[in-house]
Amino acid sequence: MIILFYLSSGLFLGWSLGANDAANIFGTAVGSRMVRFKRAAVIASIFVIIGAVVQGAGASETLGKLGSVSTLAAAFTVALSAALSVYWMTRMKLPVSTSQAIVGAIIGWNFYTDNPTDIGTLTKIVTTWISGPILGGVFAVLLFMLVKKIQKSISIHLLYRDAIIRFGLLLVGGFGAYSLGANNIANVMGVFTKTVDLPVIDFGFIKFNGTEQLFFIGGVAIAIGVITYSKRVMETVGNTLMPLTPEAAIVVVLAQSLVLFIFSSQTLSNAVQSIGLPPIPLVPVSSSQVVIGAIIGIGLYKGGKEIKFNILGSISLGWIATPIVAGLVSFFMLFFVNNVFKKDVGESENSPMQKIVMKMDSIADSALEDDTITLVGEDPEFSVKNNKLPDMSFDENDSSGLPMIVFGSLSLFLLLVSIYLTIKLRRIKQNQDSELKKLENKYLFKLKELEESLNEQKAKQTDLDKELKYRQNEMVTMAMNIIRKNEFLSNLKREILDIKSTVKDSESRQAFNRLSLMISQNLSIDRDREKFQMHLNERNSKFLRLLSEKYPSITDNEKRLAVLLRLNLSSKEIASILNISPKSVEMNRYRLRKKLKVPPKVSLSDFIREL
Amino acid sequence: MSLLFKNVKELVRDIDEFINTVEQGVLVFKEGVINYLNDEKTSFNEKLERINYLEANADKLQRKIDDEFLLHSILPQNISDIENMLDKIDEIIDISKDNLYQFEVEIPYFPDSLIQDYIRLTNTSVEAALHAFPAVRTFFREPLKVKDILTKVFFYEKEADRISRNIKRKLFHEMDELQLSQKIHLRYFALHIETISDKAETLADMLSIMALKINL
Numbered sequence: 001m002i003i004l005f006y007l008s009s010g011l012f013l014g015w016s017l018g019a020n021d022a023a024n025i026f027g028t029a030v031g032s033r034m035v036r037f038k039r040a041a042v043i044a045s046i047f048v049i050i051g052a053v054v055q056g057a058g059a060s061e062t063l064g065k066l067g068s069v070s071t072l073a074a075a076f077t078v079a080l081s082a083a084l085s086v087y088w089m090t091r092m093k094l095p096v097s098t099s100q101a102i103v104g105a106i107i108g109w110n111f112y113t114d115n116p117t118d119i120g121t122l123t124k125i126v127t128t129w130i131s132g133p134i135l136g137g138v139f140a141v142l143l144f145m146l147v148k149k150i151q152k153s154i155s156i157h158l159l160y161r162d163a164i165i166r167f168g169l170l171l172v173g174g175f176g177a178y179s180l181g182a183n184n185i186a187n188v189m190g191v192f193t194k195t196v197d198l199p200v201i202d203f204g205f206i207k208f209n210g211t212e213q214l215f216f217i218g219g220v221a222i223a224i225g226v227i228t229y230s231k232r233v234m235e236t237v238g239n240t241l242m243p244l245t246p247e248a249a250i251v252v253v254l255a256q257s258l259v260l261f262i263f264s265s266q267t268l269s270n271a272v273q274s275i276g277l278p279p280i281p282l283v284p285v286s287s288s289q290v291v292i293g294a295i296i297g298i299g300l301y302k303g304g305k306e307i308k309f310n311i312l313g314s315i316s317l318g319w320i321a322t323p324i325v326a327g328l329v330s331f332f333m334l335f336f337v338n339n340v341f342k343k344d345v346g347e348s349e350n351s352p353m354q355k356i357v358m359k360m361d362s363i364a365d366s367a368l369e370d371d372t373i374t375l376v377g378e379d380p381e382f383s384v385k386n387n388k389l390p391d392m393s394f395d396e397n398d399s400s401g402l403p404m405i406v407f408g409s410l411s412l413f414l415l416l417v418s419i420y421l422t423i424k425l426r427r428i429k430q431n432q433d434s435e436l437k438k439l440e441n442k443y444l445f446k447l448k449e450l451e452e453s454l455n456e457q458k459a460k461q462t463d464l465d466k467e468l469k470y471r472q473n474e475m476v477t478m479a480m481n482i483i484r485k486n487e488f489l490s491n492l493k494r495e496i497l498d499i500k501s502t503v504k505d506s507e508s509r510q511a512f513n514r515l516s517l518m519i520s521q522n523l524s525i526d527r528d529r530e531k532f533q534m535h536l537n538e539r540n541s542k543f544l545r546l547l548s549e550k551y552p553s554i555t556d557n558e559k560r561l562a563v564l565l566r567l568n569l570s571s572k573e574i575a576s577i578l579n580i581s582p583k584s585v586e587m588n589r590y591r592l593r594k595k596l597k598v599p600p601k602v603s604l605s606d607f608i609r610e611l
Numbered sequence: 612m613s614l615l616f617k618n619v620k621e622l623v624r625d626i627d628e629f630i631n632t633v634e635q636g637v638l639v640f641k642e643g644v645i646n647y648l649n650d651e652k653t654s655f656n657e658k659l660e661r662i663n664y665l666e667a668n669a670d671k672l673q674r675k676i677d678d679e680f681l682l683h684s685i686l687p688q689n690i691s692d693i694e695n696m697l698d699k700i701d702e703i704i705d706i707s708k709d710n711l712y713q714f715e716v717e718i719p720y721f722p723d724s725l726i727q728d729y730i731r732l733t734n735t736s737v738e739a740a741l742h743a744f745p746a747v748r749t750f751f752r753e754p755l756k757v758k759d760i761l762t763k764v765f766f767y768e769k770e771a772d773r774i775s776r777n778i779k780r781k782l783f784h785e786m787d788e789l790q791l792s793q794k795i796h797l798r799y800f801a802l803h804i805e806t807i808s809d810k811a812e813t814l815a816d817m818l819s820i821m822a823l824k825i826n827l
Contacts, residue, residue, distance in 0.1 A: 033687040158751045162686050163619045502783050555691035584698045
């Protein structure tokens with residue numbers, strides 16, 4: 001049970017990863033309604049878990065080389081620091097990724113415990129962060145060219161093409177989820193692999209060691225994130241970066257999956273090594289950044305007009321800011337866990353922080369022993385009797401802790417500044433609250449007066465509503481009259497042209513021409529219709545917004561029909577306004593009924609009016 | 612793979628059947644008008660029954676296609692355009708049926724000298740519609756080629772306009788033996804027949820825009 005508690009920070013990180021990164025895989029497919037969310041969530045969940053268990057070890061091992069977090073409390077704190085950094089930076093709308101946060105948090109642990117950071121591993125990781133999006137872009141361009149070539153060479157029925165794309169989105173999504181699990185499980189569970197030792201589970205035909213079980217648990221956490229929260233992310237941010245066609249979405253997801261797969265496959269790395277090439281670094285990379293790289297690649301291939309290059313700046317900022325923030329958070333949290341909760345976080349006795357703490361302890365001990373310092377509560381003068389403080393100086397020859405002291409002091413200073421700012425902010429808030437209370441009392445009297453006048457206004461409002469309804473009906477009648485008038489005029493014009501063609505007398509012909517011109521000037525069927533439409537949209541803007549929110553799949557034509565039905569117009573009248581046949585209106589009503597899921601016994605017009 | 616395409620196969624079949632039904636309806640209309648002009652009453656009545664059946668069948672198919680599109684969320688980005696296109700196709704058979712019934716209800720009198728003109732008008736107007744249907748089929752298979760096929764629709768529509776104008780001119784200029792009421796009545800029938808090509812033109816306009824959109 002206690003292990004589960006310690007794992008909770010990693011599980012939280014896994015949940016947030018699932019909630020956010022599933023949108024990179026199925027965002028466009030679900031956002032464009034090509035794939036239903038339920039199906040996408042099931043596929044993503046299954047393949048994320050498989051990927052994590054089967055192929056998660058490689059990237060996790062690299063993180064282990066960067067910093068082998070040695071105690072459970074430390075692992076909990078490091079994962080929690082990464083999760084909090086991601087949460088805080090997301091709230092601050094800063095570019096962030098779990099991969100970079102966990103690396104920063106591990107480096108924070110290295111600093112705190114005086115463990116050396118392997119520069120070689122760090123360089124390898126940072127190089128991968130940069131090369132990941134670039135590789136994503138290259139893959140995307142190549143795949144995009146291939147897809148275009150196939151599309152040109154094969155002519156296939158639109159509906160079959162739709163089915164193939166749908167199937168492709170599912171297939172590529174499955175691969176994407178597998179790669180995400182394989183590559184990013186290290187972020188979620190990597191820090192726990194050295195500290196949590198679970199017994200091997202033997203099913204006879206297959207065995208699961210402790211690490212695989214951990215990765216399974218992490219995979220489940222990611223899957224829960226996908227199922228519980230990713231729908232909202234997919235629907236809101238799925239297409240924000242750039243609206244993609246389903247074909248382009250397949251390309252982007254495939255490019256991203258390939259990159260994540262490459263940076264997590266031990267087999268592929270071994271294969272590359274066996275032909276004499278350097279091994280592929282197995283490092284967790286940010287799926288969002290690879291996706292951005294892939295989209296930019298396609299954008300460049302198309303000419304580069306639609307690309308927002310400032311997004312590159314935000315990725316670079318993410319590379320630098322995320323590890324620093326996560327490192328600082330991790331450092332402070334380890335300090336608290338270590339010194340407040342007295343938990344072993346794997347610090348060595350030679351670590352500078354440990355030395356500071358030990359010195360502080362010795363000051364307290366010697367003070368108590370000599371009885372030279374009187375506690376404030378006992379002696380109001382609070383004096384140091386022998387004016388001699390214990391020796392706090394460090395060994396001058398011991399220079400290894402110097403950067404640590406500087407870093408520690410800086411961190412302490414930052415902590416003090418933030419505490420000061422928090423207190424100040426709280427005071428300001430308290431002052432504001434008391435001011436607010438005074439104002440509240442003052443306005444309470446006014447509120448009563450306002451309530452009375454509000455009631456009067458309400459009565460007036462009811463009258464105005466009635467008036468508005470009357471005007472609305474009048475408006476519709478007027479618009480229809482205009483349309484009928486225009487139809488009559490166009491018939492009249494046709495008649496005149498017919499008669500003109502039969503007349504040979506030039507004067508009469510000229511007279512007919514003038515007449516025809518006069519009618520043309522007065523004829524403006526489409527303009528009137530457009531004006532009427534605009535007017536309707538303005539009047540019903542709230543209703544239209546509600547329709548779009550409640551029924552996202554509703555089309556513009558259906559919205560138009562709903563507005564006209566709301567005005568209680570008959571199918572014939574609507575047909576005349578929309579310039580379509582009454583039968584088409586009936587068909588459109590049938591479609592609208594289905595989309596709004598109106599029960600069979602309820603009238604469509606009533607249902608719309610009650611919305 | 613067969614499971615993957617099971618629904619699609621059925622839907623493709625339904626769409627083809629729907630287009631075939633409307634196409635047959637237009638052909639029945641053409642034969643019906645010619646039967647009426649040649650005074651072949653039994654055949655004309657048969658055509659009325661046939662077009663009635665075809666129109667009902669087209670409606671049934673359209674609803675089925677609509678349900679399938681919605682149920683399986685097929686072509687979600689183009690669904691609105693495709694639904695409108697199906698409406699426009701359906702309108703062609705509706706108008707054909709209504710117009711044929713106009714002959715049965717109003718029993719217009721056609722002088723012998725005009726019969727050939729009306730037959731020509733019917734053939735040309737129907738030809739415009741008949742060229743729009745292959746364009747619809749092509750739209751689903753090779754959208755890039757739609758524009759080439761549509762040229763014929765626009766040509767026959769213009770031709771139908773011209774023939775109709777000639778008929779009207781002939782009616783009001785040369786046929787003094789007819790009363791004004793008869794002239795106006797016959798003029799309306801020229802208009803009725805012409806509507807088929809007008810509807811085909813509307814469908815063609817829509818198709819050319821849709822082909823462009825789908826290729827973007």
